[in-house]
Amino acid sequence: xxxxxxxxxxxxxxxxxxxxxxxxxxxxxxxxxxxxxxxxxxxxxxxxxxxxxxxxxxxxxxxxxxxxxxxxxxxxxxxxxxxxxxxxxxxxxxxxxxxxxxxxxxxxxxxxxxxxxxxxxxxxxxxxxxxxxxxxxxxxxxxxxxxxxxxxxxxxxxxxxxxxxxxxxxxxxxxxxxxxxxxxxxxxxxxxxxxxxxxxxxxxxxxxxxxxxxxxxxxxxxxxxxxxxxxxxxxxxxxxxxxxxxxxxxxxxxxxxxxxxxxxxxxxxxxxxxxxxxxxxxxxxxxxxxxxxxxxxxxxxxxxxxxxxxxxxxxxxxxxxxxxxxxxxxxxxxxxxxxxxxxxxxxxxxxxxxxxxxxxxxxxxxxxxxxxxx
Numbered sequence: 001x002x003x004x005x006x007x008x009x010x011x012x013x014x015x016x017x018x019x020x021x022x023x024x025x026x027x028x029x030x031x032x033x034x035x036x037x038x039x040x041x042x043x044x045x046x047x048x049x050x051x052x053x054x055x056x057x058x059x060x061x062x063x064x065x066x067x068x069x070x071x072x073x074x075x076x077x078x079x080x081x082x083x084x085x086x087x088x089x090x091x092x093x094x095x096x097x098x099x100x101x102x103x104x105x106x107x108x109x110x111x112x113x114x115x116x117x118x119x120x121x122x123x124x125x126x127x128x129x130x131x132x133x134x135x136x137x138x139x140x141x142x143x144x145x146x147x148x149x150x151x152x153x154x155x156x157x158x159x160x161x162x163x164x165x166x167x168x169x170x171x172x173x174x175x176x177x178x179x180x181x182x183x184x185x186x187x188x189x190x191x192x193x194x195x196x197x198x199x200x201x202x203x204x205x206x207x208x209x210x211x212x213x214x215x216x217x218x219x220x221x222x223x224x225x226x227x228x229x230x231x232x233x234x235x236x237x238x239x240x241x242x243x244x245x246x247x248x249x250x251x252x253x254x255x256x257x258x259x260x261x262x263x264x265x266x267x268x269x270x271x272x273x274x275x276x277x278x279x280x281x282x283x284x285x286x287x288x289x290x291x292x293x294x295x296x297x298x299x300x301x302x303x304x305x306x307x308x309x310x311x312x313x314x315x316x317x318x319x320x321x322x323x324x325x326x327x328x329x330x331x332x333x334x335x336x337x338x339x340x341x342x343x344x345x346x347x348x349x350x351x352x353x354x355x356x357x358x359x360x361x362x363x364x365x366x367x368x369x370x371x372x373x374x
Contacts, residue, residue, distance in 0.1 A: 001028055004345065014245075019049040026057070035060075036164050043169055061169070094152040098145055099276060099300075100269025104260055108133075108150055111258055112235065116154040116190055132224060132236040132255050134198070136243040137262035138346035140301025143239035144196060146262065150237065151192035158192050159185050163200045166216075175219040182223045182234075189233030198238030199245045217247055225254040241346065243362065244353045251362070261365035264299050264343050267292045273300055274332070277307045282314075284326035291332045297341040309335040 001009075006028055013021040022045045029038035039061035046052055095105050112133065135143040144160075151158040159181070166177045178201070185193040195201060205214045223229055224236065238256055240246065250256045265273060270292040278286070295303060310331050318324040351370060354363035 004342075017045065017048065019051045022049055022052050026052075036167065039169060040167055093145070093148040095149050097152075098142060098149050099272040100265040101142060101146065101262070104146065104262060105149075107260060108146070109153070112150065113153050116156070116233075116235075130231050130234045130236075132238070132257060134243065134246075134251070134256035134259045135237065135239045135262050136241070136259065138264060138299055138343040138350075139241050140299035140342065141262050141264050142300055143262050144194070147192065147194040147237045147239065150235070151194075154190055154192075154235075156190040156192050156235070157185075157188040158194065159188075160194045160196065162196055166201060174216050178216065178219050178223060182229070182231075185234055186230065190235070191233070192235045192237060195236070195238045197240060199240040199242050202238070202246045202250050204245060204247045205249075217249075221247075221249055221255065224250075224256075244357065248360075251360070259362060261369070263365075263369050264297055264341075265303075267296070270295055270298060270303060273303050274307070277304060278327065281311065282324055282326040284328040286327070286332075287329045290329055291336065294333050295336050295341075297343050298336070299341065299343050302339060302341050302343070305339045306332060306335045309338055 006025075009021065009025055009028075013025055022041065026038045026042055029035070029041065042052070042057055042061045095109075098105060112131075115130075135146060137143065147160075148158060161181055166181065167174050168177065181193070185191045202217055202220055205217055224231070236256075238250075243259075251259065267289075271288045274288050274291060278288075295306065298306070310327055313331065313335070314325055314327060347366075347370065350363065350366050354366040354370075358364070358367075
């Protein structure tokens with residue numbers, strides 16, 4: 001099963017959970033060796049869908065003694081750290097390494113970086129450095145790179161957090177992991193704390209049937225701006241492809257109150273990206289402007305796929321002839337016709353939310369982008 005089909009299957013399960021869909025998704029997770037995700041789905045679905053029960057999966061994912069009620073709840077009582085998140089000082093990646101996205105970089109510089117660089121000026125207006133930013137947009141458009149570059153611009157520590165770093169099967173363990181992530185970041189300010197696919201940790205509570213998921217979201221909200229949280233000098237960046245799946249409470253002022261749409265690169269951006277991706281490869285006469293014009297709507301990841309397809313064709317030809325041929329404009333354009341832009345499916349979904357679920361104005365940038373494209 002390819003990635004797009006799998007994502008559609010998961011969306012269908014969220015909209016209308018069923019035993020059959022749940023079983024197929026768990027089996028696919030196991031096939032992909034994503035056992036944490038398989039176990040999480042199994043444990044969260046078994047009560048609502050008892051027909052999903054499977055002795056092999058019980059052994060693999062529950063690992064509990066039937067006679068031991070304590071093991072059934074398994075409240076975490078250990079004092080030692082239960083996570084190990086790597087952190088590093090992000091000096092090597094800056095905005096100079098981010099091709100295109102000039103409008104977004106200016107916005108981040110004005111709203112986020114300057115408070116770190118000129119704290120005395122902002123102190124006069126009682127404006128503190130830090131806060132929360134939510135980057136959203138189609139996959140492969142540079143959200144993670146923007147987060148790293150932002151950390152590099154302020155020479156801050158950078159901690160990247162994935163779903164597997166936080167979620168555990170035991171009650172109370174995930175909340176403790178999340179708290180320790182924030183505590184580690186607070187101890188190393190200035191620090192950028194980056195949550196990739198943040199919707200997995202901040203899903204809408206109205207869509208949840210299990211209380212454990214709600215408790216984790218409540219913990220996340222408390223860490224962002226709770227009474228005991230002191231996040232001065234801590235910049236929290238979340239990235240998501242699906243902001244409509246996030247709980248609305250995350251967009252309240254004081255949490256992820258600065259929301260930035262990361263759109264696919266424009267024509268000049270695509271030309272610059274292609275130039276970087278083709279560096280060091282055997283090249284003939286190239287008109288990258290023509291290639292960029294033919295790849296409207298392609299993300300950075302899509303352009304990488306185009307280059308890879310082109311290189312594979314050249315290698316195939318070289319194996320037959322024994323002579324490596326350089327890459328020409330026509331080769332890249334031909335490859336661009338083979339690979340379709342993955343952003344189209346995302347915009348088809350986003351358009352519906354922008355048109356019919358946009359009371360807060362969150363998706364105005366999407367409408368503006370689509371209007372310009374027309």
